[in-house]
Amino acid sequence: MSGQVMPCCPQEIGSLFLFEKLTPEQLGRLCSTGRVERFEPGPVYTEGEPATCFYVMIEGTVVLSHRVAGDDVEVGRTSQRGVYSGAMQAYLGDRVRQVYINSMRVTEPTRFFVLSAETFASIMQEWFPMAVHLLEGLFFGSKSMQRAVGQRERLLALGSLSAGLTHELNNPAAAAVRATATLRERVAKMRHKLSVISSGPYPREALANLIEVQERTAERVAKAPTLSPLEASDREDVVTDWLDDHGIPDGWRLAPTFVQAGLDVDWLDQVAAAVDEEILPGAVGWLNYTVETELLMDEIEDSTTRISHLVDAAKQYSQLDRAPYQVADVHELLDSTLLMLSGKIGERIKVVKEFDRTLPRIPAYPAELNQVWTNLIDNAVSAVNSAGGEGTLTVRTALKNDQLVVEFQDTGTGVPPEIRGRIFDPFFTTKPVGEGTGLGLDISWRIVVNKHHGSIEVESVPGDTRFRVLLPLTAADPDTIPEEAA
Template sequence: MAQLGVLPLFRGLTRAQLEGLGGQGQIEHREEGWVYRQGERAESLFVLLDGEVRVTTRAGADEIEVYRSDLPGACGGATQAHLGDPDRHVYTTSMQSLRTCRLFMLPAAALAAVLRAWFPLMVHLQEQDPAHAVTRAAAQQEGDRLLTRAVLASSLTHELNNPAAAARAAAVALTNRVQRTRETLNRLADGEDSPDRLRALLALQKQASGRAVPAAALSGLELADRQDHLAGWLEEHRVRDGWDLAPTFVQVGLDTDFLAIVLETVGPAMANDAVRWVNYALETDLLLQEVGEATARISTLLASVKAYGEAGRDLQQLVDVHDLLDATLLMFRWRLTDEHVEVVRDYDRSAARVTGSAAELNQVWTNLIDNALDAIGGHGSLTIRTRGHVGQVTIEIVDDGPGIPEDIRAHVFEPFFSTKPIGDGTGIGLDVAARIVVGRHGGTIDVQSEPGRTSLVVSLPVRRAAGPQAPSATT
């Protein structure tokens, strides 16, 4: 191990010490790629012998370069192995091999042992010296603050994308609906009795808007049955494309009795245009509602940035989790439609409301639903289930994707841990969810998974316990 002796890191060690190090470590050749990743358990110290490495740290979705070096002796990894509980140590940076490298790898346990044996005074002073402890605590606190800011920035960017995309999609659809409404109105305006006919249709359209019933009150099976029945009725009455028109009428709670009045008002000759005109008007109302919901969600998210970072602010808002879940699903509507995902709402409407922050809980639902949609890959089912219990409400997000392997299930709530390919995930979504549910709302979050079924279960107290809870999760 003569090569170790010339490195600045090991300069001054005796021959016996160098041989001892060499016997406990090993030399590895690494091709271009990651040597270790931030957030993984810190198992080894890596020392560059030849080649070139790059050390980075993550801030949200960004990988920030700390340094790069081709000088022998550059090191990184388990540098704090001798302090505290080694089982809680994780890599605070990432190391990447930029070309074929030769590295000396020393296990963390071996590093801790030799430091304690060779430099006991140094280790003792680092562990016991008050000034050092204060400095270390301050550094940890600053790290936590930076992590919180990075998490907030990444999460906010991620969440803003959903309502922004919903607003863009609704705006495009609105342009199309307005154009079709104009064309249909021109056809309806032809004829001697057009003023009376249009006045009657306007009254019916106003009546239709006033009778709207939220579609969320219906189960998926009930919605499908009503759409099938209404589409069949339209086909029987020679209204074209009934399968395209039926979902909008069902969504606002209108049935064949109302459409029969529309047909009676205009007569068979104008039936197609009259039904379409009412349909387009209702679609316009729904799309405007989506734009309003999306822009309001953006405003709420932006307003929550300041509030999210205020330590000790109380959570006094009484919220219905069903309203929050429906609002979040609305933000994903474009994705649910494009990816052909079946959504099942299994709500216990008798469940009590909870005291908490609507903006923060929406952040939780956004992260959990987004992960579930990624898991099923565009085809499958997503079930949202709520249940009321004595003193608490449980919310379950279930997908029928491939599941989470047992060996990594215990790590899913750890910051920066991700099962997605590099670049596809930040590894902070579930960590943020756990911090909000446990730390901010005094609840619990648990994951249960097997092939074909993964369930994230959130339990929230009806009344939040006094004082913040430790931000941990059960798995």
Template sequence: MTASDRLSPEQLRTLFLFESLDESQLAWLAERGRVERRAGGSDVYSEGDPATCFFVLLSGAVTLSRGLHGDDIEVTRTDQRGVYAGATQAYLGDRVDQVYPNTLRAVSDAEFFVLPADEFAVAIRTWFPMALHLLEGLFFGTRAANTLINERERLLALGSLSAGLTHELNNPAAAAVRATEALRDRVAGMRHKLALIADGRLDGTKLHSLVELQDAAVKQAAAATPLPALAAADAEDELGDWLDEQGVTNAWDLAPALVAGGIGLPWLATVAEAVGDEHLDSAVRWLAYTVDTELLMGEIDDAVTRVSDLVGAAKQYSQLDRAPQQTVDVHALLDATLTMLRAKIPATVRIVKEYDLTLPRIPAYGAELNQVWTNLIDNAVAAMSGKGTLTLRTWRDGERLLVEVADTGTGIPPEVRPRIFEPFFSTKAVGEGTGLGLDISYRIVVNKHHGDIRVDSRPGDTRFQVCLPITPEPDAPDPAQAV
């Protein structure tokens, strides 16, 4: 190893990680460490490989990524001198798997100060015995706490969304079941009335005319526009009186279906002329069953469509069968989130959408953005205590797309506003929140999408704004000091 492959103690002291070490410690590092170079585009190390070295960036730009279901997800990107990665848990020994937890890749030609993992572990254990105990306790304690909290957070979110989705699915499903039962009765009635009409007492010409009227009734029912309640009641009274005058029994049972299908007196007069007074009762009942059957099939179609839309919204929300990063429509994501949260939003909360529909699709992690919208909307609804206005806005600002979630709640007190993005900090009552929602949202927007999230709050007007790049920013630096 040549002198050019090493750093002197003076050079090591220029790195923030080593600036407080004494001369003997710096000399120890200088003797055991080396300088390595990596070409741009190459992997410095790969996730899952044995963690053999500790890396400190001297120059160049790097990315850190994690594998998820076969896809590479970039966690951070930086060119800050002195950031570190690699065998950072070597001091824990065989109590954890000593493998690289991520992949470090050189974006441009890069140089690193490299220390073997076993030497790094010796330095930590020897030089910082008290810190070692603190780090061990922090690592294992935090891992255990995070495991419990994350599992509970996921279960609570899953339970809440499942309950809401089940509630939303139950309404159209129950409507379809009710309509199917009624349809079965109407079809049976149609068969019976058809037998009475076609038993030979009605000649072929009249029967043919009646079938044509039936086809016309189906088309009229499909195109009928629902009448206001008062107008519908008046039309049913008029139709029922006329049917009574013509000797049709139980006219008041038939009138509502006929009116709902757009059938009026002129049309029924045509039926009477086609079949004669003798067969009018059976003919009207047959046509009423026909109209009612068409209306019921419309109800079933509407219910099944609603179920399909809810399943589509759930799929959009969870981003199932989609790559983690893709080109997304933020409005579709917002609408899917609203659908999933509908059961949690009281009817007394008014929802206003002010979308700029000219906005382009953007490259993003759809499932993660849906988590952001969920956290912001859920917080907004909670802040309004069940009554107020929830406003979702989108607009463009240069090369940035902005999404705003606003509420008319009590607002965020100025003294706690600087802390709302801190992990485990919550303004909710004990047991109502974990304090992770806004922290997770911040990391998703800022670290993962290279965007920004900010808040402006006063009583009656709180606005969270999420700012996302419309085009990728490959060279966006990460403010963290460790990659």
């Protein structure tokens, strides 16, 4: 949707908090390359459409919404000057899919400063040097970790799952915090090293060559191969010898970092050829900081990605943002449940997935099926622990007579024949007092049979117990499926 184009005043644009630190020349460029548009009440852009513009509100009221199960759910409403939305990730280019991640509408006549996505991307890349990008990365990385840690209170509501999940979250969060602290130190040292080099009696061409080597070094780090311990040790010896031969102090300390980053003697020869001999030790030291910052940023990315996957699994497991009844992929539900229960399953129980991922999605109540999976996995873990604590849990999916089958097989103690007919009775349990309510299988039976019109089968001998959940591929009455599940 387009609005009415209006004059752009650099002074007014400069009063917005996003632009208040810009120079008059930069504000002038913004006004010459961007535009001011006035929108009447109604939509400005829609979630999922190509993200073509970056919007900064000058005055008015905006409402942001996100599509959940076919409905637009309001996630924010504000009249604060300077709030921005739209193509905020345009500077990442093709690395991410450039679409609007939400919908925006205005509730009163509203003026925006508008930049095209291409212009926004070029300005970001031109105006912010490497150090600023590093600091921005640290800032947004810490914000992501804060949001992830903020989920912990909600995750505690998952009861017995919370301990394992919190442990899983703490590991990558702690790694990211450590890497962030080290990264700050390395960036400071790199700035100092660059200052020392740039203040020396070196020609401009030598410094330009050094910058070019740094860029090629960063690119090479991103493509570093994975080496075996023996291969890494051999390469470290060779690199250490090269550094010692060229008068680089502490070569033994630098070598492991270079090898981890995929840098070898050939690369070092290129560095030596690109810079003068008197600048080589300082250049290698500076490039060592470059390598370390790249590796640390990779570590932060890996850690925060792990946190994101865990939070996504918790959302998938709890179905907090999903419709109660929908067409679902049972494999997604099983994956999230196994991840949530990984702490409880432990390292002594091997989990094997034998999934037929060609199976169709089925109409279901996903949150309640997750409860079924949880109860069956919990019983399997208890059975294996009773048999000595080591064993295998195998989860299979298959198609049988127009029904989708989910089977849980464990190598535990088994279900004795004399009690097999009672295991689905309410309050019947073989677990010690305080460890079971006797309701898990009863609830599972009610969810599968009463709500999904399926069935549960049991086969058991010591060392081989199998619980099978059979679910229909279609709803019993298609007219009863909510629209968002169709």
